[in-house]
Amino acid sequence: EPEVTQTPSHQVTQMGQEVILRCVPISNHLYFYWYRQILGQKVEFLVSFYNNEISEKSEIFDDQFSVERPDGSNFTLKIRSTKLEDSAMYFCASSWDSYGSYEQYFGPGTRLTVT
């Protein structure tokens, strides 16, 4: 069964450093997403990406964040200068194949710890 994969599973970084979280969405999907879950809080939407551009972003997704699809398979989230409050589990998801399925599948997540 196709699945969304994410690397690394855990990333520890120092405040102010740049991090790149990587995702490989399901191959025939057209929509890609990043969500995050701060410990003990709800899963929050960050950004959606379609047709090589951002289709929607939340208030959390400020200028420190960027997304990219550098090739036909990877989808990355970059945090330019990490803050302590960026510590969270980051989930990548993908959905919406050409048949119009609304099933949104999530990866296993990357736990980001900012020290």
Added chain:
Amino acid sequence: GEDVEQSLFLSVREGDSSVINCTYTDSSSTYLYWYKQEPGAGLQLLTYIFSNMDMKQDQRLTVLLNKKDKHLSLRIADTQTGDSAIYFCAESIRGDKLVFGAGTILRVKS
């Protein structure tokens, strides 16, 4: 704005049915989802329902939607210890961005 509320905890005995409830605020919600999260794992899609449906059944899972009350429930028949997990309700207007509830911890006692 969009908001989704769930009860935090449910404890059932193995073999009983579990019912996890969810309420949402946005009447424009078109797609409603249930996800399962086991410890250390990602979010596993269990099922979803369109807002023009009242019920959807998939093996041991039954989803009921009361659109008037903006209430969604997930019934798990013959609950097993392997069903112990956190269950998240989520809504979407267009089938893209999801708004999640805080999750319900289901504990199944053997």
